[in-house]
Amino acid sequence: MIEACITAAQTVTGLGPDLESLWRGCLAGESAIRPLNRFATGRYLSGNASCVDGLEAAGGSRLYPLLERLLDGFPAVPRDCLLITASTKGCVDVMETVQELGAGAPGQVPMADLLRRISERFGLGAPALNINAACASSTIAVARAAALIAAGRSEAVLVVCMDLVSEFVFSGFSALQALSPGVCRPFDRNRDGLTLGEGGAALLLMSRERAAREGRPELGVVAGWGAANDATHITAPARDGCGLIQSVRQALCRAAIEPGEIAAISAHGTATPYNDLMELTAFGAVFGGRRLPVHSVKGSIGHTLGAAGGIEVALGLRCLEAGTLPPTVGLREPEEMGEGAVSCSAQPIRGRYLLSTNSGFGGVNAALILRQGGV
Amino acid sequence: MMAAFLTGIGWVTGAGFGTGRQGGDCSFPELPLPSLTRKDVFPEPNQRFGRMSDYAKLGLAATAFALRDAGLEAWSEKRPIGVVASTRFGCLATDLDYHGTVQLQGGGLASPNLFAYTLANCFLGDAAIQFGLTGSSVAINESGEDRLGALRLALEALLMGEADTMLAGVCDLPAPRRYAGETGQAPGAAFLVLTLAAPAAPAPYGSVALAGGDGGVLFNGSPQVGLQQLIDSALAGRTAR
Known part of the structure; x- marks a missing residue:
């Protein structure tokens, strides 16, 4: 089996224009959740979200300037690289404009347009695809990229993950009574819902041999992956966690490690x-x-939907490098089952492997196991 | 090169709906899709079907027909079967319906029921519940035109030992007005069942495999230019047997 190394990682989030600002902000316990001014929120459960500063919809979608920031300065990718994106709603803001104002370019709404734009930017010729698996989209995109490399079907895969804060999605989570009226408090005993966020992540995965040949750094390895469906409910998770348990066990099996090696x-x-x-x-x-150290980044940058898993992989690489898990922002009093695991302070990571998990609508669950790079 | 067996085909298109072993052809004409009722798809009462979006009904019906064709519709314990669905417009029609409710009274009347169906992978959750499928379930959008992306992903999952059985196919409603563009793709849904092991019955339609590194898909060893050709090849073999 060929190992899939992550050779480049970048993020854009409410905490800043790059991975370093995300890392520093998380470590300092900062939150980018603020009152929203992108649209009127008076009829919704919440008025807060984590937005990327200064995103203007000039030329179509806010996703375009987000991608510009994300990909500007990203290392060049090989021409034979495959492209996998992850997004749940893509240019949903263009759809809103078309429907509300009769303006805008409807051709930007299907994801094929975004795939074409990103492919052209990097000069990639192979067919690309977008993964839509709700809030586990980018976790599964990274898993597919690692699988392509592991199977020897590609030596390099670029994964680009992105989603926006839009009234479309905001109103929906409000209608489902899933938004926190204030700011989200992950794993807190008194948590009362999520807070939305927007952002993007770009990850370049390569076989170790190709990475070495091109002199690329090894930030980490995607050692294992798994995905499973609860098959119980469309919008609610299975209470017994059956799908997530199955996903994590698959990932452990793929990584050929015991649960005790997850740090x-x-x-x-x-x-x-x-x-x-x-x-x-x-x-x-x-x-x-x-009781393993457990972290959620949602209190810092909100729930970034299809981008969440990709951002969390990039952050996870920094965590492994530093040997530190940031504080879970918003947490005050841990849920009983999380006592000794979740913390509002930074926690040491004593080991090489980090488990990253996401779950979403449609009963989707996915898990990745990252191994510290260069070890 | 590892191959999978094609054991089931089901479809809903402008030409009608059916399964491979029932007879008939799976073509995608530019005709309105049939208006599916619960009785068209399930012999037993199904409370959820009537509440689903048209996109979800379309996808669920095609997966039901494919599993029926493969002899896998009935189940007593959940099964690690995965699903990959390729779609160009996904749930855009539902998105527009939902957005209509957001525009009423400043979002105060936004419909939670419609919102639950505003993800392209939503019907895969319905299929998972209906048929006890606990494998990975994803919707994809492809930049290519051959409509074989879902099949490639499913074959890769089989190749990697992530599942023993996968469903793969396409699902699209007619493009909503304003958004149609030059798709070159007629609406409809078709799903194929792929298994690593040859079932005792029914006899497989043939073998499906990934060619070398170029992403090509082979049916019984012959390169296929697209999903339509692959289905035609499989159904042609049906009469030859």
Whole structure:
């Protein structure tokens, strides 16, 4: 089996224009969640979100300037690189403009247009695809990229993950009573819903041999992956965590490691009552009584939907490099099952492997195991 | 080169709906899709079907027909079967319906039921519940035109040992007005069932494999230019047997 190394990672989030600003902000316990002024929120449960500063919709979607910031300065990618994107709603803001104002370019709404733009930017000729698996989209995109490399079907895969804060999505989570009226509090006993965010991540995966040949750094390795469906409900997680348990066990099997070798967890941690309890239940089933350090980034940058898993992988690489898991922002009083695992302070990572998980609508669950680079 | 067996085909298109072993052809004419009722798809009452979006009904029906054709519709325990669905417009029609509710009273009347169906992968959750499918389930959008992307992903999952059985196919409603553009793709849904092991019954339609590194798809060893050709080849072999 060929190992898939991550040779470049970049993010754009509410905490800043790059991975370094995300890392420093998370470590300092900062939050980018602010009152929204992108659209009127008076009829919704919440008025807060984490937005990327200064995104203007000139020329179509806000996704375009977000991608510009994300990909400007990103290392060149090989021409034979495959492209996999992850987004749940793509240029949803263009659809809003078309429907509300009769203006805008409807041709920008299908994801094929975004795939073409990103492919052209990097001069990639092979067919590209976008993964839509709700809030696990980018986790599954990274898994597919790693699988392509592991199977020897490609030596390099670029994964680009992105989603926006839009009234379309904001109103929907409000209608589902899933938004926190204030700011989200992942794994807190008194958590009351999620806070939305926007952002993007770009990750370049390569076979170790190709990376070495091109003199690329090895930031980390995607050692294992898994994905499974709860098959119980369209919008709610299975209370017993069956799909997430299955995903994590698949990832452990693929990585050929024991649960005891996982040193920390980057959880989905949306701060909805059901999601967080489901995750803690699943982690308890896999890791038994062992209390691993668990982190959720949602209190810092909100829930970035299809971009979440990609951003969390990039952040996870920094965590492994530094040997530190940032504080879970918003957490005050841990959920009983999370006591000794989640923390509002930074926690040390004593090991080489980090588990990163996401779950979403449609019963989707996905897990990745990252190994520290250069070890 | 590892191959999978093609064991089931199901479709809903402008020409009608059916399964491979029922007879008939799976073509994608530029005709309106049939208006599916629960009785067209499931013999037993199904409370959820009537509440689903048209996109979800279309996708669920085609997956149901494919599983029926493969003899896999009935189940008693959940099964690690995965699904990959390729779509160009996804749930855009539902998005527009939902957005209509957002525009009423400043979003105060936004419909939670419609919002639940504003993800392209939503019907895969319905299929997972209906048929006990616990494998990975994803929707994809392709930049290519051959409509074989879902099949490639499914074959790769089989190749990597991530599943023993996968469903792969396409699902699209007619493009909403304003958004149609030059798609060159007629609406409809078709799903194929792929298994690593040859089933005792029914006899497989043939073998499907990934060619070398170029991403090509082979049916019984012959390169296929697109999903339509692959389905035609499989159904032609049906009469030859």
